[in-house]
Amino acid sequence: MNVMTADVPSEDRFAAMLRTERMPHIWCPGCGIGSVVTCFIDAVRRSGVDQDKLAVVSGIGCSGRVAGYVNFDSIHATHGRAIPVATGLKLANPELTVVVISGDGDLISIGGNHFVHAARRNMDLVVICINNFTYGMTGGQVTPTTPGSATASTTPYGNYEYPLTLPFLADACGASYVARWTSLHARNITQSVEEALTRRGFSFIEVITPCTTLYLRRNRLGDGVDALQYYQNNSEILHGIDTRETAIELQGKIAVGKFVDREKPTYLDAVTRCNAKVIGDDYQLYGKTEPEKKSAEAKKTEDQVTAGPVSGGHS
Amino acid sequence: MMSTTEIRFSGFGGQGIIRCALITGKALSLYDDKFATMTQSFGPEARGSACSAQLVVSAQRILYPYITAPAVLMALSQGAYDKYHPEVIPGGTLIVEEDLVKLGDHDPRLQVWRVPATRVAESIGNRLFTNLVALGFFTAVTGVVTAEAMKRALPGLVPGRFLKVNISAFEKGYEHGVQARGAAAP
Amino acid sequence: MNIVHADPRGVDSGAHFMDGDHAIAEGALAAGCRFFAGYPITPSTETAERFAERAPEVGAMFIQMEDEIASIAALIGAAWGGQKAMTVTSGPGFSLMMENIGLAAMTETPIVLANVQRGGPSTGLPTLTAQQDMFQARFGSHGDYNIIALCPDSPQECFDLTVEAFNLAETYRTPVFIMTDETVGHMHEKVVIPPADHIKVVERNLFTGPKEDFRPYRFDSQGGHPMARAGAGYRFHITGLTHDERGYPVMTAAQNQVVVTHLIEKINGNAECIIRLEEDQVEGAEVLVISYGITSRIAVRAIAEARKKDIKVGALRLITVWPFCERRIRELAGQVRAMVVAEINYGQMVREVERCAAGRCRVISVNHCGGAVHDPAVITQAIEEACR
Incomplete structure (x- = not known):
């Protein structure tokens, strides 16, 4: 199912921003990471940011492989450390636009401390968290965002922990821009990334994506199409909503939109x-x-x- | 080969003991053409009760950096005197704060000097300058370092706005030391 | 390799009465380091404080990160962003940095790290001296790799060797460690910082050819292959995965062999150029005392006592600890009766000495755990015992 009918850039426009020699990629059919990459490079194109002055840093995991497929200066860092590597890159070379693309386990679990402090400092970074509620590369373990009662390979009888609500976390830590979409919302993702690329400060964009092979299958939630159907039926655009109201329950409502957009001095x-x-x-x-x-x-x-x-x- | 001189500055935390060693070390190594190595106690003990800084002085490059047989002990507290006087070599020099240290059973072969450093410091406005008065006295009675070098060493080691008053505290202590030496002369 | 004179803006020329920690910060600034990320830890914090104070006037970036992991990760980003970068830490922080030291080694990123050693394990002895991290420096991160480590014995050498550490990092594109200790870090002595035009600085080797020819790596066991600076248009990719010369992942046993061999041999193969030793009366010696850092200054007193007793004692000081001076130890093992290795740990570098001596002379370990330097008499006793 192609949900980006009207506005899909042609393959040629993609090619310049991808390391096409590295294709095919490792992601599973129905995975949402590819959609996010497509939206991201389309947003770069629209933003007018010089391709040579943009750098991408990823951590470890399925989403961590993004850095290796995009045709920018790119660093595939250690697990959880994309944000501090990006911080060093940005501070060493302030003319760069530095984007972190990684997953929920990488950015929020092992890298949670760095997320907190980069947001607190209003470090001039665009952080895109591809949140699929699971550790895909290691085989479907529970993450800090897995909804309550969902099963994972390390919560085989259901998740009994309280999940983190990422827009609320980012807001509370001081991020100056916070948005959330699902991988269904291609145009909205593109627009948010474009906004983030052209503004200053710590911008956080969460994209809810399906992990078809592990999270969906283990929880008997169908395939990729079913996931997009769920996003369509259950997401509600609520721009400016209080981020405390953005928690996600298992197969429950997903508040999407731009929640925070405030001006304040960056770290630099x-x-x-x-x-x-x-x-x-x-x-x-x-x-x-x-x-x-x-x-x-x-x-x-x-x-x-x-x-x-x-x-x-x-x- | 000229032998080395080992010096221990001691007192309680907040008296500026480490500063005394820093000033003397800097004066010797930058302005008196000597070698000086300073080590100090770190951690809570440097902030709390007992505080000590050690200085090794030599005409040649210093290899072994610690003191083992100090020839000079400056003790600005009773605890420092009690703890450290037994290590001073026979014939060594002991300088104590007159009002803070009650002398006990130290080796009678030590040459003992008592300086009213706190009272002198108070007379010029603040007991915070006690260490500089004591340092001036130390300079006069030991002759280990020149007064000129000590005064040159002060900028950067005392706050700029207090430089003048620190110099005058040093000079007051130095005068006391010169007088004490005169009185002690045979 | 492009060698220039130091940028005068970073050089605080003249004579100072300074401790080793401060001298490391001054050495970094003189070497052209303009990026420091760190986290406070005793007894290394004074280096960060000095750098923070000097950063605005030099135009350098100082950032106190949220932890040591973030600090070393930021260094890797900063190095690829085009800056010379350093951090400083001590035992527990060094442990936290290990994973990303591996990333720096794997991605051949030039960074400098000073470890002002304190007693361990764990929180150990935060304010007291030790040399217990010597093997961690060499083998602390997982997998096979290589590093360079230098060991200063005075504040002056803290300055000199920090400049050298940056030069070696750029020359071989590798992390370089300054393995000092609490005693040297907190000891004040005269430090003479030369004028800028007396300090030689190795510049970053940056690729300048056409974009299509750029490769971030060349696995030729040499090191020093040109890098790119982010933003220069070369669109590099670097990863901690086993990779090819383009930096792209190649996850095969064969490629791991190629990459790891290069990482190790670029340092081992250049060991003769890297290694610096200080020798005293080694020719004709019956006993050789081997030490490094603060312990070599303690050993001097022990050696003097032994010489008073007409024992022929030589001294070997390791200025470069890693790579280890294998060739020299092999040579000397055939000439002396015994080697006495003094260090403030349970016996670490002595293992290297034993390995290289290979039974051709006695090797006596005068080990002494953390918290204090040796009593010189203990080293003298070992020297005497070595003659029996």
């Missing part, structure tokens, strides 16, 4: 403002004033040391 804004107070208005991260740059360039050419041992000065 705050650093620059503080350091300019200390150093003065000519403070510039990594930077030099123009005359300083020129004299440094001239000196560097002069100073090229052509030979000799590398030494830290130890004798």
